[in-house]
Amino acid sequence: MKYRITHITRYEYQLPASLCHNLVYQVPVNHSFQEVEKVHYQIEPEPHFLVTREDFFNNKFIYFSIEEFHKKLSVEIKSEVKIAEPVWINAIPKNTMPWENVVSWLRSTEAENDIRQFYLESDHVVFIPGIQDYVLESFTPGRPIMEAMLDLNSRIFNDFDFTPGFTDVSTKLEEVFLHRKGVCQDFAHFTLACLRSIGLSARYVSGYIETLPPPGKPKLFGSDASHAWIALYIPTVGWTEFDATNNLLVNDRHIRTAIGRDFADVVPLKGIVYSGAGQRMFVNVDVSRVE
């Protein structure tokens, strides 16, 4: 499957800003089953300084600064990405390792630190009270890890309401768990907290998903949004992605831009701006199938 992705972020300041510095995590990178064919970005006003770099988790990011007075900022990233069917689609869940064995394997010297680092807590993924009880309902003793995970995925999908506007970046995971509401970030953070609380390695994936228009209607440009889901490490299969927001084992409709411990590592657009007052943000995302 091949997709063309357009991600536009615009900021409008109430008063002109003299200076801004920004980090952008919106550039898709190559994976075994994801091939980035084209990337084009356009930033207005034109940055004084721009550089692309790779971070600790091998994500690509852009750093740029604008050093003249400006009232608007627009960051537009266009890319074409080819997605093949991921290997985990053919894995047989009941044949995967019992989850406790994965936990002990992760603590052996065999496991790489690059994998182990994702069983630790992070800013947004903390071991809140009651979370182990929740996850252990799916991760029953001896259960194959992938089978348990699929069960957890659908339980979260069923137990939690997708409610835009209820949470923001500062909402604590306790709140999400208590009210069982949130957006994709919250679903992902909660899933990660579940898995890490029992000692499994799981990481945050940010990117896009292709959405289909309601039956019989044309798809509107810009109606998509950025998305977040998780990847769980399953020995012999590798990092396997699950999307609790949509109750999916991720297939070829997800396009990934960055991975990290949680949202804080991969904020799509982070910036510090010097201005006399606040600002408003507009985001426009479009994912369309090319072939």
Added chain:
Amino acid sequence: MIETYLQRSRETAKPFFDELAAPEGVVREHWKKLAHAYDELGIEKMEHRSREIGQELRDNGVTYNVYSDPDGINRPWKLDPVPMVFSQQEWENIERGLAQRAELLNLILSDIYGERKLIKEGFIPFEMVFTHKGFLRQADKIKIPGKFQLIQYSADLVRGPAGKIWVLHDRTDAPSGAGYTLENRAAMTRVFPDLIRENQVRKISSYYQTLKNTLTKLALQNKENPRVVLLSPGTANETYFEHAYLASSLGFTLAFGQDLTVSDGYVWLKTLRGLEKVDVIVRRVDDIYCDPLEFLGDSHLGVVGLMEAVRQKKVTIINPLGCRILENPGLMAFLPRLSRHLLNEELILPSVATWWCGHEKEKKYVLDNLPFLIIRSIYRSNENVPYVGSELSKKQIDELRKEINTRPYLYVAQEFVSFSTTPSLIENNLEACNAVFRSYIVADMDKQAYHVMPGGLSRSFPAKGDFIISNQSGGISKDTWVLGPSPVNETKPAVNQPILRQVKNILPSRTGESLFWLGRYLDRAVSNVRMMRIVLKIYNERDDEIHPESDQTLVILLKSLSALTGTLPGFTAPDQSKLRQPEQELLSLAVDTSRPGSLAQSLQSFLTNGYAVRDRLSLDTWRILDSISEEFELMKDNGNDLRKIYHNLDQFIIKLMAFIGLNNDNMTRASSWRLLNIGRFLESSVNTCTILQATLANNVTPDVEKQLMELVLMCNESLVTYRYLYRSTLQLPGVLNLLLINEDNPKSVAFLISKIDEHLNHLPYSHTDEGLSPAHKKLLEALTMIRLCDVNKMVAPGDNAPNKKELSRFLSHLIVLLGQASTIIFESYFSPTQSQYSFVKSNNALPEL
């Protein structure tokens, strides 16, 4: 004196090792000369010397701030006259041990941000690094060229009961105290020159020379003449004094985050002349506060884009961001093995016994022995206060146990160490106090080895056995004396010492701004004090009630005071209640620091701005500033007694004048001095106009006018000049001529304006291609107005009744022009304030599915 100390030491069965008294109750060998000298001096003279030390430190303005206490700003630094003493022989071991430890930590640091082989091979547990907030992933794989990554290092050392030296803490992020150490030594040298000579106390200056040399050599660009700045969190920081002191003694520029900006990948210092490139930053700002873009989004202490400038290799930060990982006390448990592995040596200085709870066996031991241990988070912060096991309740122990079981890798336990005692002079007695010694180590680029300061900062504490120690929790500092001859190579300058060319004297914009305001508040305080003194003089002479109708002079003076201080309506309020009973309003104008315009607020602002530019003021100027500060405290204590306040006002005049005189005398005629004077003269000229308008532009009886003229001249310190010039009775045209027009009178408004104009000419960018700059134009307009005015005509009696309306209009116009000039000057040299906003924080909507 010493015998008493020894006797008490013999009598009390203590678990402590004593630095001076050997177990058999005699003086240890390396203390003998000192002990003898103390006996000769006697306790009274010791107390006297102690007071001299206090005076010396106060005179030098040595202070520190305490965060938690609203009155904790500028506390005087305390120094015990009795030093901590190390013998030559023992020091050799400590010195080797510290240098070894620095080498070891440097290798560990290079590995943690490099290959991480030590983690892969199991020498350092992975969780201990990856869960530590000091492990900055943004700093991964960034290296300073050469072998040294850890440039500055401090270890806190204590001596256990058996006499062995232990390392209590490693400080690797931004260790503090080296500035205080230098001040301590200076004070001790002044007060005990003989003892320092006789005991062959090693000099500590080599450390500062090495530090300076190293920092200049770490520049990646502009190696010939690098610019080094010391980045301070600001005047409220606990050790701000030493930031300013170190910067000026090492010859670096003191900068706050807002003074720096990142552009084109470089770091720049905002100066009056524009932007100047920065090559090396010595930071006293904690790691994650350094760049709000990459770390804490709401930090206002850092510089946006700093991390990217580091990645661009355009600037070197010392210590590099990420060094805090080495402060992890969990590491202590693994150092002996790491030392054998990396250095092929046994660790010379042991650490306090430490158990990291991330391993099952150690965790079990810790949980079984909680009441006997100190429990620390692996990450030191203000929130993570160590738990003293023996002081916890059953419930707290249970909670701690649960927390350790949930996140074992975040905790370490350490043995409760009894620190050694050392004599300290406390209330006419030599008391045995517990002591901790902080050492200072810096990488020496010439010798490619670590240099250990032969001395350091010791602190002692009356509470015996206190484990948790820092200046925030009190204590007295001690100088640290290492005895014995200096090694031969120490006194010689290093071979490759570059001759540093004098770096162009640069003035950060923020410092310029503070100097400008320092000048304004200085003259505002002077005007306010003078006016208030005159008002109080007249008011205190009265003993009956005030009748606003008949006491015209006093009423006009009171109203003038409201006008001058900008606290309208005040005495000008229509209901006249304050005029009838002015006492409360007068007291408020004198001592109410929260009231904008009050004398107290002007003085407070004067002191605050002085404090912010302390690296620009001479030592003697400091003493005056401190004495003004002391007088200010006295006045606040006199808060309800106008007669006492009158006395304070007298003192203020003398001290403020001394401040002005000293600055005229010894400040180089650079931009800093000019900005201070522009501020002063602007303030002064506006104040003179305001006073004239409020007093002499009223229609009053000739008697009252005469009285007012005399008082205004007094207030302006011009009465004598007037008498000398006119040798006649007071007449309004003469007074106005003297105070406004006469350019030979240094107090006249015309003189002041021409001086402002002159200073402005010497500042950068004062000329434009289109002739006069806007500020010059305003000043010229004001000056011309004065030069052209005809005072005789302006105040000539009209048809029978004198008319002062024209004079009032004239003065109002002048005040407006001067205000506009001030605004233009301010805006052209100091950037208008803009706030820093973070994208993520300010918008609540997450990108949604």
